[in-house]
Amino acid sequence: MNEITTQAEVQFSEEAMAEIRRYISHYPPDRKKSALLPILHIAQAEFGGWVSPAVQDKVAEILEIQPIEVYEVATFYTMFNLKPVGKHVLEVCRTGPCMLRGADQLIEHLENRLSCHVGENSADGMFTLKTVECLAACGFGPMLQIREKYYENLDPEKIDQLLDDLRKQ
Secondary structure, three states, X not given: OOOOOOHHHOOOOHHHHHHHHXXXXXXXXXXXXXXXXXXXXXXXXXXXXXXXXXXXXXXXXXXXXXXXXXXXXXXXXXXXXXXXOOOEEEEEEOOHHHHHOOHHHHHHHHHHHHOOOOOOEOOOOOEXXXXXXXXXXXXXXXXXXXXXXXXXXXXXXXXXXXXHHHHHO
């Protein structure tokens, strides 16, 4: 993966630009900013799973808004990664119900297994460990999300099996 350091180097693919234009077309011209969230998702998928400041600047240029308006959104939502991530991003729910069912022990187990802390990547680059606010699966905690898939009712044994399976992919 190439590191993007300046906005001039940021070029969306034609397919991504078509999707961006489609989202922008859903809103009046003076409300293009309303397409910011889906465009940030497109940008994150297009540029290696994270949105660098240069990518955020490019999104601001496309939407004709100030870069700070993009930074505010990208830094608010945990679904956007602001630095390079591993092949698999493990997002552990840390909201009350999951914490009551052992999410804190699960996080500690993951930190020990991956030899990294929350917010860091494993040394082999395979995993990024994050905590997130409610993933809306309160009856099935503790749980984590990897991309669009939920893993629920987790315990250390299930986590170990999950990590082994992910390493084989």
